[in-house]
Amino acid sequence: MLPALLDPETLPGSQAVMIDVLRASTTIVHALAHGAAGVMPRESVEQARETAAANPPGTVLLGGERGGERIHGFDLDNSPLAYTPEVVADKTVVFTTTNGTRALEKCAAADRIFVGCFVNRAALLRVLQADGRPVHLVCAGTDGHLTAEDILLAGCVAAGLLGIGPDDPRDLARGSVDVQTQMAIDYYLARSGDEATFRQTMRASRGGQNLIRLGHEADIERAGDRDLFDLVPEWWPDRDLISIAS
Ligand code: MLT
Numbered sequence: 512m513l514p515a516l517l518d519p520e521t522l523p524g525s526q527a528v529m530i531d532v533l534r535a536s537t538t539i540v541h542a543l544a545h546g547a548a549g550v551m552p553r554e555s556v557e558q559a560r561e562t563a564a565a566n567p568p569g570t571v572l573l574g575g576e577r578g579g580e581r582i583h584g585f586d587l588d589n590s591p592l593a594y595t596p597e598v599v600a601d602k603t604v605v606f607t608t609t610n611g612t613r614a615l616e617k618c619a620a621a622d623r624i625f626v627g628c629f630v631n632r633a634a635l636l637r638v639l640q641a642d643g644r645p646v647h648l649v650c651a652g653t654d655g656h657l658t659a660e661d662i663l664l665a666g667c668v669a670a671g672l673l674g675i676g677p678d679d680p681r682d683l684a685r686g687s688v689d690v691q692t693q694m695a696i697d698y699y700l701a702r703s704g705d706e707a708t709f710r711q712t713m714r715a716s717r718g719g720q721n722l723i724r725l726g727h728e729a730d731i732e733r734a735g736d737r738d739l740f741d742l743v744p745e746w747w748p749d750r751d752l753i754s755i756a757s
Contacts, residue, residue, distance in 0.1 A: 521647070522618065522619075522620035522621040522647060523620055523621070523622065524622060524644060524645070525621050525622060525644050525645040525646065525647055526621060526622065526623045526624075526625065526639060526642055526644045526645070526646050526647070527618035527621035527623070527624050527625070527646075527647040527649055528618075528624075528625045528626070528627040528635065528639070528646065528647070528648050528649060528668065529611065529614050529615045529618055529624065529625070529626050529627070529649050529651065529746075530614075530627050530628065530648060530649060530650050530651060530661045530664050530665055531608070531610055531611035531614060531628075531650075531651035531661065532628045532629060532660040532661055532663070532664050532713075532718070532734050533653075533658070533660050533713075533716070533718035533719060533721075533722060533730070533731060533734055534589050534590065534591060534608075534611075534718075534722070534727075534730055534734060535589065535606075535608040535610070535611020535612065535614075535651065536611065536626050536627060536628035536651075537591045537628045537629070537630055537730075537733065537734040538574070538589050538590070538591045538594060538606075539606070539611075539626050539744050539753060540591075540626065540628060540630050540631045540740055540742065540744060541591040541592075541594040541630070541740075542574070542594040542599050542604050542606075543742060543744055543753070543754070543755050544739075544740040544742055545594055545595055545596040545598075545599050545600065546596050546599060546600035546601060547594070547599040547600070547601075547602055547603065547604050548601055548602060548603045548754075549603050549604075549752040549753060549754045550603070550604045550605075550606050550744070550752070550753040550754075551571075551603060551604070551605045551606065551751055551752060551753070552606055552607070552612045552615050552616075552746065552753060553605060553606065553607045553612060554607065554612055554613060554616060555607065556575075556577065556582055556607055558607070559573055559575065559585075559605045559606070559607040560573070560584070562605045563605045566603070566605075570602065570603060571602060571603045571604070571605050572586040572587055572598070572599065572602045572603070572604050572605070573585040573586050573587070573604075573605050574586060574587035574588070574589070574594070574604045574605070574606045575587075575588070575589055575606050575607040575608045575612075576588055576589035576608055576609065577609060578609075579721055579722065579725045579727070580725065582607075586598075587604070589608055590727060590729075590730050591630075591730060591733055591734065592729060592730060592733060603752075609653075609654070610651040610652060610653055610654070611651050613651070614649055614650070614651035614652075615746060617649055618647070618649050618746070619748055621647065622644060623642060623644070623745060623756075624745065624746040624748075625638065625639070625743050625744065625745055625746075625756060626743070626744035626745075626746070626753065627648075627664060627668060627743070628664060628734065629664060629667075629734060629735055629736065629737050629738075630733070630734065630736055630737070630738070630739040630740055631738070631739075631740050631741070631742060631743055631744075632664070632667060632668070632671075632737050632738055633737075633738045633741070634738075634740070634741045634742055634743050635668065635743050636668065636671045636672065638743045638756055639668070639672060640672065646668075646672060648665040648668060648669065648692070648695070650662065650665055652717075653717045653718050653721065656717060658716050658717040658718045659698075659702075659712055659713075659715070659716035659717070659718075659719075660712070660713050660716045660718050660719060660734070661718075662694075662695050662698050662699070663698065663699050663702060663703065663709070663712060663713070664699075665692075665695040665699075666694075666695035666696045666697070666698050666699025666700070667699045667703065669688065669692050669695055669696050669699075670696045670699055670700065673687070673688070673696075675696060675700075677700055677703070677704055709735065710732070710735055713731050713734065713735045714728075714731055719731050742755045742756075743755070743756040744756070
């Protein structure tokens with residue numbers, strides 16, 4: 512289900528997946544894969560600064576972006592490639608981004624809240640299937656607009672959950688999912704058959720074009736790599752932490 516029509520009343524009893532392929536989801540996965548103790552999401556820059564100041568010096572890093580760039584006084588921007596083991600191991604990342612952390616808040620009423628992207632695609636499918644509750648796919652988009660890279664991932668996850676492959680009839684799921692999910696599946700199947708088309712769709716997306724303009728093309732390439740990490744971030748609002756789902 513896409514965010515414009517996300518009805519918060521349907522969230523209890525379900526699993527939600529926050530999808531911000533470029534780049535918040537991809538960066539959170541990198542941080543945890545490279546040994547960060549956890550990620551604390553914050554909606555505003557001010558809240559992030561306050562949280563960092565309230566923690567013992569040397570235990571937290573401030574990460575995120577505004578306008579796609581590092582925020583003044585922050586340790587890290589929102590490039591997944593910056594979240595290396597040397598930088599993030601054993602640190603808690605206090606994290607704020609324009610769209611990703613807001614999308615996470617929209618998921619807050621779900622029973623379980625995961626972070627999904629291409630670099631953890633297979634692990635995400637496994638965790639969602641093992642849990643079995645209904646799934647909401649919440650696309651963060653860019654500045655209120657849906658973006659192609661998030662739709663691609665939503666379609667990929669929906670197709671995976673329904674067991675639909677590239678050679679299956681396009682309308683296999685019709686009737687069993689809402690029309691938006693069907694559209695996301697159709698879009699994913701049309702754009703992922705060959706690697707060049709998939710990569711070009713990522714670059715041509717709204718999020719991709721923003722990043723190319725800012726000189727972060729390498730992040731688009733990394734975000735398109737499938738199944739790099741076998742982990743799924745899970746947000747625990749009551750613990751105020753995103754950590755690895757078990
Ligand atoms: C966001 O959360 O708005 C994005 O991750 C922006 C970005 O690509 O830095």
